[in-house]
Amino acid sequence: MGARPPHLLDFQDWTPERLGAILDNADTMLQVLDRPVKKVPALQGLTVCNAFFENSTRTRTSFELAARRMSADVLTFAAGASSVSKGESLRDTLEVLTSYKVDAYIVRHHAAGAAHLVARYSGKPVINAGDGRRAHPTQALLDAYTIRQEYGSLEGKKVAILGDVRHSRVARSNAELLPKLGAQVVLCGPTTLLPPGLAQMPGVTLTTDPREAVRGAHAVMALRLQRERMSGGFLGSLQEYADTYQVNDTLLKEAESGAIVLHPGPMNRDLEISSDAADGPQSRILKQVENGQAIRMSVLYHLLVGRN
Numbered sequence: 001m002g003a004r005p006p007h008l009l010d011f012q013d014w015t016p017e018r019l020g021a022i023l024d025n026a027d028t029m030l031q032v033l034d035r036p037v038k039k040v041p042a043l044q045g046l047t048v049c050n051a052f053f054e055n056s057t058r059t060r061t062s063f064e065l066a067a068r069r070m071s072a073d074v075l076t077f078a079a080g081a082s083s084v085s086k087g088e089s090l091r092d093t094l095e096v097l098t099s100y101k102v103d104a105y106i107v108r109h110h111a112a113g114a115a116h117l118v119a120r121y122s123g124k125p126v127i128n129a130g131d132g133r134r135a136h137p138t139q140a141l142l143d144a145y146t147i148r149q150e151y152g153s154l155e156g157k158k159v160a161i162l163g164d165v166r167h168s169r170v171a172r173s174n175a176e177l178l179p180k181l182g183a184q185v186v187l188c189g190p191t192t193l194l195p196p197g198l199a200q201m202p203g204v205t206l207t208t209d210p211r212e213a214v215r216g217a218h219a220v221m222a223l224r225l226q227r228e229r230m231s232g233g234f235l236g237s238l239q240e241y242a243d244t245y246q247v248n249d250t251l252l253k254e255a256e257s258g259a260i261v262l263h264p265g266p267m268n269r270d271l272e273i274s275s276d277a278a279d280g281p282q283s284r285i286l287k288q289v290e291n292g293q294a295i296r297m298s299v300l301y302h303l304l305v306g307r308n
Contacts, residue, residue, distance in 0.1 A: 001015060001017040001018055001021065002015040002017065002018060004018070004302070004303075004307075005018070006119075006125055006303075007115075007119045007125055007126045007127070007128075007303070008126075008127045008128060008137050008138070008299055008303065009115050009116055009119060009126065009128045009135065009137070010128065010134070010135040010137055010173065010176060011137060011140075011173070011176045011177050011180060012176075014180075016180050016181060016182075018302075019141070019144075019177065019180060019181060020181070021302065022141060022295070022298045022299060022302055023141070023144065023145050023148060023295075023298075025298040025301060025302065026145050026291065026294040026295050026297070026298040027294075028298075029069075029293075029294035029295075029297040029298050029301075030290075030291070030294045032069065032297070033069070033290075033293060033294060038069055039068075039069055039070075039071060040069070040070055040071065041070075041071045042070045042071065042300075042301055042304075042305055043067065043070040043071050043072035043300060043301075043304060043305070044071040044072075046072045046073070046103040046104070046304060047072065047073040047074075047075060047100070047101060047102050047103050047104075048067040048072045048073070048074050048075070048102070048103065048104045048105075048106065048300070049074075049075045049076075049077060049097055049100075049102040049104070049105050049106065050063055050064055050067075050074060050075065050076040050077060050106050051077045051093075051094075051097065051105050051106065051107050051108070051118070052076070052077065052078055052107075052108045052129070053090070053107070053108060053109040053110065053114065054108050054109055054110045054130065056108055056129070056130070058265060058266075058289065058292070059108065059129050059130065059138075059139070059292075060076070060108070060129075062289075062292045062293050062296055063106045063127075063129060063138075063296050064076060065293055066293050066294075066296035066297040066300060067106075067296075067300060069293070069297055070297055070300060070301065072103075072300070075097070075100060075102060077093075077097065090109075090114065090117060090118075091117070091121060094118055094121055094122055095121075098122055098123075098124075102122075102124060103124060103125075103304065104124055104125045104126070104127070104300070104303065104304055105118050105122055105124055105125070105126045105127070106126075106127045106129050107126055107127070107128060107129060107131070108129040108130045108131070109130075109131050109132070110131075110132060111131065111132050112131050112132030112133060112134035112135075113131060113132070113134065114131045114132070115127075115128035115129075115131045115135075116131075125303040125304060125307070127296075127299060127300075127303065130169055131169070132169065133166075133167055133168070133169050133172070134169055134172060135169050135172060135173050135176075136169040136170050136172075136173050136264075137173050137177070138292070138295055138296055138299060139169075139170050139173060139264050139292075140170065140173035140174045140176070140177040140178070141177065141295045141299070142288055142291045142292040142295040142296075143170075143174055143178075143221065143262055143264070143288065144174075144177055144178060144181055144183075145291050145294075145295055146260070146262065146284050146287055146288050146291050147159065147178075147183070147218070147219045147260070147262075148181075149287070149291070150218075150219075150260050150284070151218060153182070154178060154181035154182045154183040155181070155182035155183070156182060156183075156184075157182070157183045157184070157218040157219065158183070158184045158186065158216055158217045158218055158219075158256075159174070159178055159183050159184070159185050159186070159217065159218065159219045159220075159221065160186045160188060160213040160214045160217040160219070160220045160221065160255070161174060161175075161185065161186070161187050161188065161221045161223060162188045162189060162210055162213060162214075162220070162221070162222055162223065162245055162247060162272075163188075163189055163193070163222055163223030163224070163225055163245060163272050164189060164193050164223050164224065164225045164226050164229075164272075165187050165188075165189045165193055165194050165195065165198070165223065166189070166192070166193040166194065166195055166234070167193075167226045167229050168223045168224075168226075170223065170264045171187060171198075171223060172198070174221070175187060175198060175201050175204045176201065178203070179201070179202050179203025179204065183203070184203055184205075185203055185204045185205070186204075186205050186206075186207060186212075186213045186217070187204060187205070187206050187207075187213075188206070188207050188208065188209070188210055188212075188213035188214075188245070189208070189223075189245060190208060190234070190235065190241070190244075190245070191208055192233075192234040192235070193234055193235075194206055194208065210244065210245055210251055211251070211254050214251055214252070214254040214255045215254045215255070216254075216255070216256055217254075217255045217256060217259055218255075218256050218259055218260070219259060219260050219261075219262055220247055220251075220252060220255055220259055220260070220261055220262070221261075221262040221263065221264070222246075222247040222261070222262075222263045222267075222272045222273040222277075223263075223264070223272060224263075224264065224265070224266060224267065224268060224272060225238075225241065225268055225271055225272045227268070238271060241271070241272075242270070242271050242272070245272065246270075246271065246272060246273060246274060247261065247272065247273045247274070247277050248273070248274035248276065248277050249274065249276050249277060249280070252277060252282065258282070259282060260282055260283075260284045261273075261277050261278070261280070261282045261283045261284065261285065262284055262285065262288060263278065263285050263288075264288070265285070265288075265289070267285075
């Protein structure tokens with residue numbers, strides 16, 4: 001299985017066996033979440049810091065609940081209500097938090113590489129909860145887990161990811177993770193939103209043709225169109241984008257029968273995904289949210305339990 005990596009910053013140091021163990025352990029965590037008392041003592045006595053330097057609702061609350069379900073004390077830090085807004089640096093903020101005897105950090109930051117910086121200076125396990133456009137590993141793990149739940153394995157499965165690939169850390173993390181677990185990834189979007197360098201990743205292909213991307217796919221993921229970043233002339237118009245790249249029932253006819261629909265959220269309904277597809281029988285979007293808590297419990301378990 002290989003040595004246990006000290007952090008989850010991306011998947012570079014993680015073997016398929018270690019990643020599979022996280023997915024396996026999430027099955028146990030889901031059973032915990034189905035109990036009347038949804039709590040285990042695995043992290044009792046430890047303090048986990050939710051250090052969120054970028055706004056988030058579902059990722060932050062999912063991590064916070066995951067840590068509490070495992071009996072950890074949780075320190076939640078939001079940059080907007082802290083000394084960061086007065087000009088304090090990331091390193092100075094980190095030194096203050098470290099003085100509180102924190103045992104692990106969950107870091108979300110608008111700058112790529114910020115989680116690596118925290119890992120370097122804190123000396124504690126760090127989980128990357130999203131850094132710039134670079135990586136969002138726990139989102140990719142919960143996506144992989146949701147697909148595996150459906151098919152029993154990722155081996156030989158085709159996953160089509162459509163939309164704003166350029167600005168998506170979710171797409172990058174999935175492109176890194178899913179081929180390690182045996183899946184084929186097809187990234188699809190307008191040329192302006194499809195960085196050609198991603199085609200060099202093993203198991204990943206790029207296309208601007210949504211029908212080609214979805215044809216024969218076992219899972220189809222729509223990415224949020226990050227409209228706040230569209231001022232650079234990336235699109236002709238939103239309507240043109242929706243007409244071509246929206247995940248909807250018509251496009252899904254190209255996929256495998258019973259293919260599942262995923263979205264990392266939050267959704268722009270009837271832009272990158274139709275309401276029919278988002279709420280239809282093939283959708284596993286709410287299942288992704290439910291699985292997210294179990295995956296984050298499993299990640300915390302793997303990084304913290306049994307570590308001196």
